Every structure is written in C-alpha cells, then in structure tokens.
Amino acid sequence: MKKFVPAGLAATALLIGAATTASPMKGAFNHAFGVAATSVTATDIETDAKALFAKVDIDRSGTLDADEFAGHALVLAELARFNRTVTIEGESEMQIRLPDGTPEEVSHTERGSIDAVARRAFHQFADNGEMSEEGFTAYRLSMMDKADTNRDGTLKSHELERFASAMARPAQPRG
Ligand SMILES: [Ca+2]
Numbered sequence: 001m002k003k004f005v006p007a008g009l010a011a012t013a014l015l016i017g018a019a020t021t022a023s024p025m026k027g028a029f030n031h032a033f034g035v036a037a038t039s040v041t042a043t044d045i046e047t048d049a050k051a052l053f054a055k056v057d058i059d060r061s062g063t064l065d066a067d068e069f070a071g072h073a074l075v076l077a078e079l080a081r082f083n084r085t086v087t088i089e090g091e092s093e094m095q096i097r098l099p100d101g102t103p104e105e106v107s108h109t110e111r112g113s114i115d116a117v118a119r120r121a122f123h124q125f126a127d128n129g130e131m132s133e134e135g136f137t138a139y140r141l142s143m144m145d146k147a148d149t150n151r152d153g154t155l156k157s158h159e160l161e162r163f164a165s166a167m168a169r170p171a172q173p174r175g
C-alpha cells in the first residue's frame with residue numbers, strides 16, 4: 001500500500017475488503033456521535049453523496065466502476081446492520097436508526113442479491129461503465145425519492161426508517 005493514502009480512503013479500502021471476511025474493521029466506522037435525524041432534505045442527500053462518492057472511488061479515478069459501486073452497496077448494508085444506524089453527512093452529521101427487527105448479519109443469499117441489485121442500479125446511473133459523481137448523486141436522490149412516501153422532498157419519521165432500511169437491504173421484510 002502507498003504510504004500517503006489518506007486515512008479515510010485506506011480505511012474504506014480495507015473495509016471493502018473486509019466486507020467478505022466480516023472483519024472487526026467495521027467497528028472503526030461506528031459513529032457514536034452525530035445527532036438523530038428528524039428530517040433529511042435533498043440538499044443533505046446531495047452533500048452526503050459527495051462525501052460518500054470520494055470514499056467509494058477506491059482507486060481515485062474520479063468515477064465509479066461496477067465493482068466499486070457494488071462493493072459500496074454491500075459495505076453500507078453491513079455497516080447499517082452492524083451500527084444499527086445509517087449516517088448521513090448532510091448539513092450536519094445525522095444518524096437514522098434502523099427499524100427494529102432488521103437482521104444483524106448480512107446472509108450469504110442477501111450478499112448475492114445486494115450485489116445483483118447494485119449492479120442493475122449501476123447500469124441505470126452509469127455511462128459506458130463509469131459512474132460520475134453526478135450519476136452517483138442522482139442514484140442517492142432516487143433512493144431518497146423511494147422513501148419519500150408523501151412526495152414533499154423531505155424525509156421525516158417513518159420515511160427515515162424506510163430510507164435506512166433501503167441502505168441495510170434486508171431480504172426479509174422487517175417485523
Ligand atoms: Ca474509481
């Protein structure tokens with residue numbers, strides 16, 4: 001590994017590697033700080049997408065390939081399950097609690113399905129096998145839209161749970 005890789009990037013690279021080995025590295029990403037989200041706006045999602053994109057672009061090529069993208073979907077699911085919250089780096093750092101009953105482990109079957117679903121989404125938001133930061137932001141906004149059941153452009157209460165659950169990607173409905 002290069003000597004001057006920024007800590008966050010190196011940690012993410014390790015984390016993506018760890019996704020298949022269930023390493024305790026995930027604990028290093030356990031944010032104990034950040035306030036509980038009461039509302040998340042499109043601006044928050046856009047700000048978060050920028051920060052996240054930089055972490056997902058492991059090789060710092062400026063775009064995401066299908067492997068980087070599929071890897072991030074799995075890591076986000078594992079982190080959400082492990083931390084029981086989803087972190088949004090919006091205007092401020094916010095935590096969204098995962099719905100109760102979401103399984104703690106990502107099962108082997110779930111891994112396969114998370115990978116397949118992510119690769120389909122990749123092709124939807126990528127151009128010629130490359131996803132730009134804009135494409136990634138559009139993808140994250142589309143996830144927000146799916147959770148925004150009253151279509152007012154802001155996630156609140158149960159919409160936040162829906163959004164967190166979409167990140168955690170449980171195969172089974174919660175309950
Ligand atoms: Ca890349």
Ligand SMILES: [Ca+2]
Nearest residue numbers: 148152154155
């Ligand atoms: Ca709403």
